[in-house]
Amino acid sequence: MIDVDALIDTVLTKAGAAADAAEVFYDSSESRPVEFENNKLKYVATKSGRGVGLRVIQDGHIGFSSTSDLNRIDELVKNALESAKFGQEAKFEFPSNCEPADVKSYDENVSAFTTREMTELGQGAIDQVLDKYPDVQCTAHVSTAISDERVANTNGLDVGHRSTTFSIDLTALAVNDDGLLWVGDGRAGSRLLTDAAPLSRKVVSDLDRAKVEATISTGTYPTIFTPDAMATLLISLSQGVNGKLVQKGASPLVGRLGEQIVDERVSALDDALIDYAASSAPHDTEGLASTRTPLIENGVLKNFLFDLQTAGILGTKPTGNGLRGYGSQPAPGHNNTVVSPGDTPFEEMLHDIKHGLLVDSVLGGGMSNTLAGELSVNVELGFLIQNGSLAGRVKNCMIFGNVYDLMKDGIAAIGDTPEMKSSLSVPPFCFKGISVAAQ
């Protein structure tokens, strides 16, 4: 076992003697994944990892290094100091204390969950799919993890927290003469999940509704994005509010705080304070207390997300969004993203469409010019809507458009029921017209 207190003390003492200020970040995790392949258990694993990152400020400049070899602390200090000779000017001081936010991110049931229980849960989920579809090939992962994070600096800060992660995913592959069909579902959070039936039900329901194939021709159609598909759409907005891209002037949202950038029905916030959510934590990795930061309120841009350095450069307040692993310096990142629900039930959304599309998962997300809002993806799992009901799977087509335009003038309705499977809570959205390119 590693004596973390002694390690932190050693690094800070050595680095503090050599540099004007120093900060040490330590993280470690122990995970126990089990993996099912072709409907059966294949791997039982344990993965442990830890390391230490050292950030120093010397003559006003930032230096950084990291290692997972704890016998090489002197080299770590030397490397960090060497890096400070070139590093960028520090526009912040290390915080001297932290009042961690009150949020639950540890569930002892996760650490107590046995390998046997994990394999039963995974096999149970697979068997429920095989009951209905004996010919499909299922893959599943169930994993528990315990992580420790600790940040301390020469200004006196020393905070840390322990969190658990529980995740499960289930994928089924159906093969027929026309090609392949992948359907899947997953959950991740801090709390133990002992009922995998919702995942199996989602997989079975997708297999049910994809049995029939339908065709769609190039054109513009009213389109519903499920919460899963909305994740791809939201990449552009996440990048737009990222403090690093704002500081560099690359975000198209620079200079638009207070401006209405999307439909007034849209509100979204960054929230690290949801008990047991996948990206909740009492403080960020620089030792700033976690908070809730409104990003968009009634369509109006409210805030960007910053770490210490980006906020310092822009002369604004950090938002507690400095995220990292031990191997890299902090950078602004998202905690949980919560998009407010609207008032339209899903059934009503569907009912209102005579001829349109339902998109559930896409291929190639994030690979277009997402910064500018450009969306151009293959419809991996999507369905034709005819007279208010699903009329078969469509494939070999693309959907495209600009996310900023779609979110501003293109929204027909926002669903009343958000889904939160991991760190994103979002309802389904219905757009008036999405462009489709087909053969």
Added chain:
Amino acid sequence: MIDRIRKALGAGSADYIEIRVQEAGATSVQYTGKELESIGRRTRLGGSVRAMVKGGWGFASFNEVEELPRFVEAACAQARLVKRDPTGLAPVEPATDHVVAKPEVDPRQIPLEQKQALCERYNNTILAMPKIQTSSVVYRDSTVVEHLVTTDGAELVQETCFTGTMAMAVAKDGTNVQRAYDSVGDVRGYQIVEGRDEVCEKVAQRAIDLLSAEPPEAGPHTVVLDSKLCGVFVHEAFGHLSEADFIHENERLKKMMSIGRRFGPDALCICDDPSAPGEAGYYAYDAEGTRGTKTYLIRGGVLTSRLHSRETAAMMNEPPTGNARCLTYGFVPIVRMSNTYMEPRQYPFEQLLEGVDDGIYAIGAIGGQTDMEMFTFSAEEAYEIKNGKLGRKLRDVVLTGNVFQTLANIERIGNDFSMHGGLGGCGKGGQSPLRVSDGGPSVRIRNVVVGGR
């Protein structure tokens, strides 16, 4: 180290045990905009044990290399929890070797000052251009020494030394933001990252030009792909489908992917070759100690082979190809590509355009993704082709296709050829980015669906 690992093998009992210990060191420099965002060296040490009992696997990864025997025991105990059909592993010649990296110019001998100065110069070149809002210039070298010992007799020390750089430019005009980038990266040595001033200028110019480019007309088009995009196409549209871990246990997939099935025209040959010297995906032995060799996946348009680990080779009763790879010691080896490419043929570029009345010439790759049947890949820039001639510049060209149709739609294969590595890599099963290269000639394909505006 090898002696210590060999000794630790005795701590557990299983049908097969494999121990890996990696010592790694890396240097990186990153400019973003005006700021030197990060610079410095880091070190890593860690290992993993993989054990198989009657076809079931246990795996343990860790940093505490001094406690190796404990993890051997744990992995063997975990393997016994898995009840599976005993299929075994395909036999390979037990390799004992010490492979030393031979970069032409060794990046470890270059002072950090020089790497920083190089990046600064490239970054300034980009920022000096008009309308450039921000930039990113990254340099990275990493050296990994991997020790591998297995109960099947492999005893290997392999050193890999990778060097690469990436330049990106962001041009902005109002809310119109356009990006362009270029990256090189392979195991040839430090010299490959030098002398790229002109490349950086071109990257910035491309971003600027994209501001006034227009999106393509959506729908099916005849497309000509340049060498780089051809590589991504080969990787996404076919490479992943040829990885045997995907097909080995599914009767329908085995039938769909039976050797001899026709996928494309007679002129089509697709290969994977880990032994290609200097390329980003180069290795002498894979993560199971199998020698990496060239494999023809498609020859004469017909499926001839696929990529295997020892396990998938045993299950399909085919020879192992040396394609089991893991990202780092923290991951289990799975079937992966290395250097994947389409062989060139006779057509000069003009003849690829010839006879295309209304098409798209797509250049470079931002990325690609596949679900094994459908795939997408995005071009960095593009031009329309009108009556056999290049026309106006296009942006946001993303192409999609279906592997069972698109390979058959290849019309003409060019006579040029290049391979492309870089700082990016391939992602599969949560293991990303794995260093790979892909490439080929320029190629013309009909009826490819393009998204647009």
